Amino acid sequence: xxxxxxxxxxxxxxxxxxxxxxxxxxxxxxxxxxxxxxxxxxxxxxxxxxxxxxxxxxxxxxxxxxxxxxxxxxxxxxxxxxxxxxxxxxxxxxxxxxxxxxxxxxxxxxxxxxxxxxxxxxxxxxxxxxxxxx
Ligand code: FES
Numbered sequence: 001x002x003x004x005x006x007x008x009x010x011x012x013x014x015x016x017x018x019x020x021x022x023x024x025x026x027x028x029x030x031x032x033x034x035x036x037x038x039x040x041x042x043x044x045x046x047x048x049x050x051x052x053x054x055x056x057x058x059x060x061x062x063x064x065x066x067x068x069x070x071x072x073x074x075x076x077x078x079x080x081x082x083x084x085x086x087x088x089x090x091x092x093x094x095x096x097x098x099x100x101x102x103x104x105x106x107x108x109x110x111x112x113x114x115x116x117x118x119x120x121x122x123x124x125x126x127x128x129x130x131x132x133x134x
Contacts, residue, residue: 046072046129054089054105061085062122063094064131065105072131074122075108081115094119 044064049055049072054065056077063077063086075094077086084098093102093111101115108119123134 041132042130043074043124043133044131046126046131049131052092054094056086056088058085063089063119064124065089065094067092067106072124072126073106073108074124074131075103075119076122077119079115080110080117080119081113086119 043057043060043062044055046066049064049066051066051069054063056063058077061077062074064072064074066072078084079086079096079098079101081096081099081101084096086094086103087097088095089105092105094105094108095102096115099114101113102111103109103115103119104111108121110116110118124131125134
């Protein structure tokens with residue numbers, strides 16, 4: 001019986017640690033939380049996404065990139081290493097601030113770890129200057 005109690009304590013501590021890590025990683029990601037899914041789901045406007053860069057859409061858990069002019073991609077913003085939210089796009093890479101994993105902004109693949117799995121892509125569509133789920 002004491003073994004069960006110990007496991008409960010350990011897993012509770014692990015959850016608290018993860019929550020603390022996520023809170024620490026998610027600092028600054030509080031914008032847009034109340035405005036997600038504006039009727040029909042416009043995620044961003046094309047002009048918001050710089051060519052060769054990208055933008056984190058915190059309220060949707062997405063990062064949208066524009067690797068080449070007119071070519072838009074979207075990926076989960078949840079790092080595949082330990083679940084932190086990526087912070088942005090720098091020098092062609094989507095960057096996780098927690099342990100500095102870098103992901104390719106064109107396909108989400110890992111450029112440098114510790115992450116070993118790519119960021120999952122999210123289908124989007126561009127109509128006019130509006131980017132929405134595809
Ligand atoms: S959680 Fe992203 S690099 Fe560790």
